[in-house]
Amino acid sequence: QAQTTSSMSEAKQLTSTCNAELALDVRHPGPLFLPVRTKKRYFIPPAVGLKGKKEENLEAKARAAGIVFRQQYLERSINIACSAGVFDPYIPPEGDARLSALSKEGLKQRTEQIRQSAASQLAIRKIKEHDSQFSTKTFAEQAQEIFVEAHNSLTHFNKEKLHSLVTERCYPEMTRGNRYKTIRWRFVESLEPPRVVHVRCPDMVTKGNLYGQVTVRMHSKQTLAIYDRFGRLMLGSEEQPKDVLEYLVIERHLVNPYGRWRLHGKIVPSWAPPKDPIIKTVAIPGPDLKPGEEFDALNYEVPKPEAVQWNK
Incomplete structure (x- = not known):
């Protein structure tokens, strides 16, 4: 039996060596490389020309x-x-005017004011529990100072001071689009003393996380001028002041003992007049100069556009 097993193993070795020699033989008619599928494609990219x-x-x-x-x-x-x-x-109220209480609109306005003032008194009590120095008589002047300091910091691009005067919601709204512009703003005078018209004390996320929001009516005279990156005037004027009626929202995180009153936003009424349009800078093409010629700006006249008849 041992001799038979040894003879069988020797025969297998001979057959394997013969097969290897046949595979290495160049004259062998069989293929040298067999295609083997190694990975299945689960996603096939879309074919070309399927747009539409x-x-x-x-x-x-x-x-x-x-x-x-x-x-x-x-x-x-x-x-x-x-x-x-x-x-x-x-x-x-529309026009910020007081209507007669005898009329239907005036009676409706008066009842709405009474309802809003009752809710404001409850909110003032909650605010005084966390801020004992809060008073509606002195807070309006404090809110006006915060407003003036915040806009002065915006004109001087003082980011550190501006963050301490405005909230994280108001900061991007004030600084958006002002990177390459020059702002000239000035507070001239106050036409009417500012007053508190609305107080709310909501909570967020949890029940005890209170925020105090106070709306202040401010009627003042201001000047505003915005210049683009080329130094050309885009909006407003530095010499001509305008009367501005604003409703400012001042907020404070009451639960935080180190919280401060900061500018949170503005309320723009629906009856407010539209803003002045922005003056855009337009590049005027110059004359086509030949090599060796120089441009004389004094003798060059800007070509006027030809009149075009538009038909409906």
């Missing part, structure tokens, strides 16, 4: 192939130092 045709649902196609798409989470950062907006915003 109906797109397939790639997510359903991937699920059918056994691939699960990862869920996309739209995360947004949360800041508890200030609220996300103005809670129960104050609605100024």
Whole structure:
């Protein structure tokens, strides 16, 4: 039996060596490389020229192939130092005028004022529990000082001081689009003494996380001039002051012992007049100069556009 097993192993070795020699033989008619499928393609990119045709649902196609798409989470950062907006915003009466209580509109306005003042008194009590020095008589002047300091910091691009005077919600609204512009703002005088017209004390996230929001009516005279990056005037004037009626919202995180009253936003009534249009800078093309010629700006006249008849 031992001799038979040894003879069988020797025969196998001879056959394997013969097969190897045949595979290495160039004259062998068999293929040298065999195609082997190593990986299955679950996703095939779309063919060229399918633009304009109906797109397939790639997510359903991937699920059918056994691939699960990862869920996309739209995360947004949360800041508890200030609220996300103005809670129960104050609605100024149209024209900011007092109507006669004998008329139907005046009676409706008077009842709305009484209802709003009752809710404001409850909010003032909550604010005084956390801020004992709060008073509606002195707070209006304090809010006006915060407003003036915040705009002065904006004109001088003092970011550190501006962050201490405005909330994290108001900061991007004030600084958006001012990177390459020059702002000249000045507070001339106050036409009417500022007064508190609306007080709210909402909570956010949890029940005890209180925020104090005070709306202050301010009627003042201001000057504003905005220059573009080329130094050309875009909006307003530095010499001509304008009367401005504003409703400022001042907020404070009452639970935070180190919290401060900061500018949170403005309430723009629906009956407010539209803003002045922005003067845009337009490049005027010059003459086509030949090599060796110089441009004389004094002798060059700007070509006027030809009149075009527009038909409806």
